[in-house]
Amino acid sequence: MRSGLPRGLRGPQGVVTVLGAFALLLVIVLAPYVWGDAATATSVADRVQGPSAAHPFGTDDLGRDVLARVLIAARLSVLLALGATAVAVSGGIVLGVVATVLPCPLRRLVSAFIDILLSFPWLLLALFFSVIWGATASGAMLAVGFAGVPSIARLTYTLASSVTGRDFVRAARIVGVGPAGVILRHVIPNIAPPMLVNTAAYASTALLSFAGLSFLGLGVQAPGFDWGRLLREGIARIYVNPMAALGPGIAIVLTGLILNAIGSLTGESASKTPLRPRASKARARAGAGDPEVLVEVEDLRVSFPDRQGRLVERVRGVSLTIRPGETVGIVGASGSGKSVTAMAVAGLLGPEAAIDATRLSFQGIDMTAAPRAADRRRLGLELAVVFQDPLTSLNPSLTVGRQLTEVSRTHDGVPRAAARHRARDVLASVGIARPERRARQYPHELSGGMRQRAMIGMGLMGRPRLVIADEPTTALDVTVQRQVLRVLRDARRRTGSAILFISHDIALVSGFCDRVLVMKDGQIVEEVAAARLDEARHPYTRALVACVPHMGTDRTRPLPVIDESGGVAEEARA
Numbered sequence: 001m002r003s004g005l006p007r008g009l010r011g012p013q014g015v016v017t018v019l020g021a022f023a024l025l026l027v028i029v030l031a032p033y034v035w036g037d038a039a040t041a042t043s044v045a046d047r048v049q050g051p052s053a054a055h056p057f058g059t060d061d062l063g064r065d066v067l068a069r070v071l072i073a074a075r076l077s078v079l080l081a082l083g084a085t086a087v088a089v090s091g092g093i094v095l096g097v098v099a100t101v102l103p104c105p106l107r108r109l110v111s112a113f114i115d116i117l118l119s120f121p122w123l124l125l126a127l128f129f130s131v132i133w134g135a136t137a138s139g140a141m142l143a144v145g146f147a148g149v150p151s152i153a154r155l156t157y158t159l160a161s162s163v164t165g166r167d168f169v170r171a172a173r174i175v176g177v178g179p180a181g182v183i184l185r186h187v188i189p190n191i192a193p194p195m196l197v198n199t200a201a202y203a204s205t206a207l208l209s210f211a212g213l214s215f216l217g218l219g220v221q222a223p224g225f226d227w228g229r230l231l232r233e234g235i236a237r238i239y240v241n242p243m244a245a246l247g248p249g250i251a252i253v254l255t256g257l258i259l260n261a262i263g264s265l266t267g268e269s270a271s272k273t274p275l276r277p278r279a280s281k282a283r284a285r286a287g288a289g290d291p292e293v294l295v296e297v298e299d300l301r302v303s304f305p306d307r308q309g310r311l312v313e314r315v316r317g318v319s320l321t322i323r324p325g326e327t328v329g330i331v332g333a334s335g336s337g338k339s340v341t342a343m344a345v346a347g348l349l350g351p352e353a354a355i356d357a358t359r360l361s362f363q364g365i366d367m368t369a370a371p372r373a374a375d376r377r378r379l380g381l382e383l384a385v386v387f388q389d390p391l392t393s394l395n396p397s398l399t400v401g402r403q404l405t406e407v408s409r410t411h412d413g414v415p416r417a418a419a420r421h422r423a424r425d426v427l428a429s430v431g432i433a434r435p436e437r438r439a440r441q442y443p444h445e446l447s448g449g450m451r452q453r454a455m456i457g458m459g460l461m462g463r464p465r466l467v468i469a470d471e472p473t474t475a476l477d478v479t480v481q482r483q484v485l486r487v488l489r490d491a492r493r494r495t496g497s498a499i500l501f502i503s504h505d506i507a508l509v510s511g512f513c514d515r516v517l518v519m520k521d522g523q524i525v526e527e528v529a530a531a532r533l534d535e536a537r538h539p540y541t542r543a544l545v546a547c548v549p550h551m552g553t554d555r556t557r558p559l560p561v562i563d564e565s566g567g568v569a570e571e572a573r574a
């Protein structure tokens with residue numbers, strides 16, 4: 001059963017939070033009208049009295065009702081805390097997000113600057129800013145706000161960096177989405193839930209900080225009063241009337257709790273699904289070159305730095321070609337360099353990869369260099385990548401339909417309504433029932449097989465000449481695997497696109513592909529037609545083929561094992 005309320009607002013905690021927030025709001029709005037006179041009317045006869053029915057929190061040294069003053073101070077205290085929070089959060093988000101999209105050396109510089117600011121205790125910063133802006137309410141608000149910028153900036157930077165490292169952001173960049181688009185469409189929606197929680201947490205910290213500054217005489221000045229100032233006045237009479245000090249203290253604690261509870265509920269409601277790695281798809285650009293050859297790779301070498309910073313070559317002199325409409329498979333053990341090779345072809349390797357190749361091109365476009373704007377458009381439309389993990393192949397904070405329409409809208413300039421229409425047709429063409437409804441859903445609302453089909457659909461939104469499928473069926477059960485392979489086959493038939501299919505499973509690859517490239521230790525050790533795998537010459541290929549059980553396999557014998565040298569060892573395995 002689903003109620004119409006957001007998820008976070010259901011249950012007792014949600015109800016209590018809503019009631020608390022509502023009561024606080026009422027006090028903030030109405031208190032000055034209802035208790036204004038009691039809070040300001042002086043009465044010498046009622047001076048410094050303890051709690052009574054007429055004055056539940058007693059009176060101050062001018063005979064004013066302390067409870068009324070506490071209630072009226074709610075408005076100033078909360079507004080100043082929210083003002084300080086707005087300064088801290090907006091400053092922190094701008095600094096943190098901008099730092100993530102800066103080029104590497106500048107990013108390090110800004111990150112180090114944030115760290116230096118963080119090393120100062122916030123109170124010291126707040127006092128420093130108070131001195132600059134003076135001991136006034138607005139000065140203290142700016143002081144508390146600016147003192148919070150470094151911690152919010154650090155948090156934003158960490159969260160945003162974890163998003164910008166995801167495949168869907170890398171793919172979006174390749175597709176031509178600029179820094180502003182990446183921030184607005186990918187980073188902000190994904191960091192919003194934790195940021196909301198932290199904003200509310202910071203609001204309660206700001207409330208406390210502000211009360212602290214006013215208590216020290218650096219915040220609100222007489223005749224104005226906030227909770228901090230009331231606390232300062234109450235402390236002086238704590239032995240005569242403890243409630244004069246406890247009253248504002250209770251108000252600060254309760255309001256802090258309400259702000260924290262609002263934050264956790266908002267965060268819970270806003271979070272759609274946990275963000276996980278791996279995502280999306282990519283595309284490629286245009287140029288001269290042999291029209292008969294779609295992908296040309298010659299002597300590709302890819303290295304990554306190890307922990308000591310030394311470059312280690314992971315792909316060692318790979319050469320391959322893919323012709324239009326061909327289905328080429330790459331098989332090999334884990335770590336043999338299949339994905340790195342494929343990502344190099346797609347131009348999706350990160351900046352940490354050192355790429356060296358005599359030739360690395362897709363439709364004549366040099367994929368070792370950053371694509372030009374004109375090439376990006378072709379990449380966006382003509383190259384699609386389907387990754388292994390379907391849950392994380394899509395941006396969790398955008399609906400499936402929105403992600404599908406991005407290609408048409410970014411590169412074809414198709415109007416929104418037409419793009420939506422096309423997205424529905426494409427979803428239907430990859431076998432997704434009720435495509436209208438599915439397009440409105442978020443990735444986590446789809447099954448694994450559906451997500452993978454939606455990914456293939458994303459590729460079909462353009463005019464794919466090549467689909468790179470990096471272990472697209474590994475995370476799926478056998479039945480769903482078959483459906484996904486069928487969708488890929490149909491897509492190839494309809495669009496004439498070539499497919500580069502990566503898998504551990506030589507039986508799957510030989511059944512699906514025209515040609516098979518066998519990789520071992522970063523090299524292609526053999527290239528063989530799928531139909532003639534039995535005639536493979538390399539011992540490693542023969543070992544892979546021998547490991548595939550078939551109808552005639554003797555089940556009483558141990559499974560063959562591929563040894564270090566790549567041959568078959570008849571070791572026993574349970």
Ligand SMILES: Nc1ncnc2c1ncn2[C@@H]1O[C@H](COP(=O)(O)OP(=O)(O)OP(=O)(O)O)[C@@H](O)[C@H]1O
Nearest residue numbers: 304305314332333334335336337338339340341352
């Ligand atoms: N970003 C990276 N930084 C450092 N090393 C990397 C990086 N990406 C890949 N590698 C290394 O490159 C080698 C080849 O990785 P790759 O992902 O291509 O293997 P694979 O054959 O696709 O394996 P699997 O089937 O397990 O995905 C591995 O040793 C891997 O650790």
